[in-house]
Amino acid sequence: MKLIGLTLLLSATFVNTFSQTTSFKFDFGTDKAANSYIAITPNSIFSKEKGYGFEAGSAVEVIDRGGNALTGDYITSNKPFYFSVQLPDGNYDVKLVLGDAKGTSATTVRVENRRLMLENIRTGNGKQVTKIITVHVKDSIIRDAQQKETGKVRLKSREFGYRHWDNLLTLEFNDSLPKVCAVEITPNKKATTVFLAGNSTVVDQDREPWAAWGQMIPRFFEPGNVAIANYAESGETMKAFMHERRLEKIWSMAKPGDYLFIEFTHNDQKPGGNHLDPFTTYKQTIKEWIGEARKRGMTPVLVTSMHRRNFDSSGHIINTLGDYPEAMRQTAAEEKVALNDLNAMSKTLYEAWGVEGSLKAFVHYPANTFPNQETALADNTHFNPYGAYELARCIVKGIVAANLPIAKYLIKEKIAFDPAHPDPVAKFYWPLSAAVTAEKPDGN
Template sequence: MKLLWFSLLLNITVATIQAQTTSYKFDFGTDRAAKGYIAVTPTTAFSYKTGYGFDQGSTVEAIDRGGNALTGDYITSNKPFYFSVKLPDGNYDVKLILGDAKGTSATTVRAECRRLMLENIRTENGKQVTRTFTVHIKDSVIKDDHNKVISNVKLKSRESDYLHWDNLLTIEFNDSLPKVCAMEIVPNEVAATIFLAGNSTVVDQAREPWAAWGQMIPRFFEPYVTAIGNYAESGETMKAFARERRLDKIWSLAKPGDYLFIEFTHNDQKPGGNHLDPFTTYKQTLKEWIAEARKRGMTPVLVTSMHRRNFDSSSHIINTLGDYPEAMRQTAAEEKVALIDLNAMSKTLYEAWGPETSLKAFVHYPANTFPGQTTALADNTHFSPYGAYELARCIVKGIVAANLPVAKYLIKSTIEFDPAHPDAVGNFFWPQSAFVNAVKPDGN
């Protein structure tokens, strides 16, 4: 929703926020709702008055198979559709019933800005399944320990259209045959939150064909015990991230047992007011963030930045990141902090792809591949969904290698991955979201 709407909402009192409903049970389909559930029909459009409904111009239809009120009908569409619920920021468990009592289905579920939660959930004829994911939602308000508003994150103008920062949980239903019977949403106050601080290579990229590893990583975690709080933003440096109070927002929500994953380099290395020198100010800033995280009982984790796509004549990667990855490795050793060496893994990964196949992992598309894209896209820094997914698999491998306690919450079938033998691009399936933008994200 537009930032203007959100700004108006900020004027309501704290008491009203606390009184807001935070648990819901929705029955998708016809107006024949199961007991205790709210009926959601094709005409249930989002409004702030009700606090829920179909959003972003979604066009859906209801199919009624008869029988059980909860599972005998469902909502579907031949296009991606969006359902929003007004909620305070925090973590929530979302339980879905998917499938068709008299047919098959295939559903991919994303949250907020294309954050992958459930991947290609298929049901056989007449079968239905229940799937749950745990999601983190955020607004731009910063409160103190007494729930008093003390500040706001300084957002960029382009963030006004993002499907986060807005006190809404927006869920995207997608795939070849999505069929949604029911949804339950309940707050989760015990899950460990993994806060992500980073730039455009980490952020939840809002529009196709761009993607980053931070929006893929939720798919790899079990529900109930872990949530990914992605606070990264395109074009960010460590200095800007702190100055815009994005770090303050993380501190305001953090609790003992949470994590802070830090990945910055691409923009910090550039000259100007936000520049950090690798072995002095960069290391010092990392150490300051590490100390603050530890004060709050959090586990800091350093993530070296992945390489840009830059091959030499022998198909080996050229380092364009200077001494920054090594400076982060040194900081991890000096501070006894867990390190995920994404820089090293990305070199192996890119060289396994080679110059040609690696084009599929980055935003390289001919003109007119997407609506409004009149010129070719050739970006060697930012990733396609396939590339972002493979980097997320590297992060998973790094979590296990670092022996982080949160590793036990990874979905076991997704752990095994060798960057020297990446998943075949032909086997990767990503149903496109409804939002497309041919403009490159900030940062390089």
Template sequence: MKIQRDSLWVGLFLCISVAANAQNVAGSGKDSYHVRFDFGSGKVEKGFLPVTPVTLYSKVLGYGFLPEASVQAVSRGGKDALKSDFCTSDNPFFFTVDVPEGNYDVQVTLGDSEGESLTTVKAECRRLMIEKVQTQAGHFVTQTFTVNVRNRRIADTSEVKLKPRELSYLHWDNQLTLEFGNTLPKVCALEITHNKEAATVFLAGNSTVVDQDREPWAAWGQMIPAFFKSGRIAIANHAESGESASSFIKERRLEKILSLMKAGDYLFIEFAHNDQKQTGPNIGPFTSYKKDLKYFISETRKRGGSPVLVTSMHRRNFDSTGHIVNTLGNYPEAMRQVAREENVPLIDLNAMSKTLYEAWGPEKSLKAFVHYPAGSFPGQEKELKDNTHFSTYGAYEIAKCIVVGIKAAKLPIAQYLKENIPAFDPAKPDAVETWSLPLSPLVQVIKPDGN
């Protein structure tokens, strides 16, 4: 599990800069942060920090592999210091770096001069950044992606009210943590640069949006980063399991987002599953829920941001004819009303999910949700049957629906989607047999909050 750290990053960066090379870390402030790492046991490229299997994270060092990693170094020899060696493992491994809060461009070089490689890269809590990069012997791939890093502090005066389980998440700290996995991950080099120009797309929502930190749970918010080009967009997923629009405000999660928001940023807002469970005077879809949504919208606009409403996807609940039963009441319609009243772009995920689920049908849809027999995961003594939360396959398909919605709403950020994304029709979902994503090593068989 990630070691919790205090706010000594400034001193740590200075230590790294002095001890290693002034060219490595161009200053200690977040506006100038830039660091480069050369992985492997061979020659070290000038201007890069060496990383070998014994480079374990410590507060003094400020970077390194997390203790759970079982990493080997391979050196092929040769003149190219960066590409003549690499680090690899038979299991996913984590590398973490102390960085201030902000957006970062991460450039990774993958490959092997004498063998094949196949690498998938995730960031923080299993955010999918790079999918299945394959190289043949003697070939290398350098790819860049943009990651948001945050902590719980709000303008040094207050902080987000975190739930106990969040204290072990691989975010909410001044660290950038990367997970390298798949069948043949081979990491040659890594370069991290602070990005001051990227627009930030903040996500506010519940367990269907959150970066689920443990297998086998997943949500669309941790899949959507893989669909955007690097450098222009950073996804900042502030969603959390069990949240309603009102609790998101009370726990200062919205306040945290607003404290970071700049003109040109976005806030995607998806709530309903937990809101509908609230009771009391004036509590309901057309009263308290609409009021909360309008507060999100007005506060976002005050800061020059662009709000986007996302109706909640259905739960997996079929009638006898194979059609989806609406279990969300009037909450999706209330959000549609707010979109019209406030002239806010709407992604109607509720409508798309109905089409998607019915295209799967009752049986095939099981693969999109957390339905696994007993013993599928360590410590799992009972079968998992969850009709709200997604498997990685289901989360990825929902993320594709979000992409469809971004395009349909003609959001300006659509221009920053990757060009090679295949067209997607919720009525024709991808076959689950074609889906593969290596499991992360962290597993939890307890169902997330919310239903």
């Protein structure tokens, strides 16, 4: 795990020296690196002085097949392992050389807080493959146009241990037979950034078995053209998102042509200081965000919140979200902005799963399913990876239905999806990440 609160502990001097290096070429294997590459061996443990390396606890080994200096050797492990690189915030293309010159491989790649980028990339005997992913890296510092610090996002205590907000790009290599030959990192200044603002149903959940659609959606875009920047956080309301300066951080990073996806409801509907009334303050706040996005040349997209798992006796979903989805729909129509009606699609999806089948999409597990989980988990709001993946497929469907320009960058074979006929859970593959918790995320 990264050093807790690394962002807050980094000195300005450190950030302004090493972090100015934005391009790297790493040769994973022995200490004999290919020309112009940095050798990464099992002893390359991350330190802030060096600025890159494996996170402590990554149990990796090197296999040397001989021959080509770059592709003849590789790093592997029988457990998930994590490699971090110090970088300024922004978007980056990461080229990965995977496979084995004399064997097979199977590699899943996630970044930061379990953000899915590549799933189950298999190579045949003696084959290797080059893949590119596009990743958004962020820290908690807010900067003006001249890059002068003007403030910080007010992070919650649990966020200090997240694999983001820290100026580190962290790559998680996972699966049954991961084999990594090389990693190259270059800045991507041209990609359209899709900023996500939302709560626990959108956030990059940092630990198994929890997940949300925001951490699955990068998987559905072609690399190079779109970077998903997930700024959602568990327990957030629209008011809190502003007061904690998360929205201000997005504004500071945004450029013309970028997108802002907005999905809030679950916590805004609750009584208290952050409550918003659906047809008055909720609509007004959304309209204010739309206006600010447009001032910056961004495209706002409104996402109606998915239902909670709440069935009536006939197997139909009971609406627990009140008038908020309808208020979001009205706002989209009044402001002439794109609407992604996840609320409607989730109703179809849940009812297709049914009362019992839907349990396999939410965090419902008997006691002792996971390490140190002594009591059963029964959460009807938050998803496991399978459920989050299916919700992400709904989001993709909504992007296409709204005819958004970024739809042309969707991976073609991943577009077709009918919520009335979800993917079978038995065919969903998700090798577990290392970190697990039985603690429920904020929000309900």
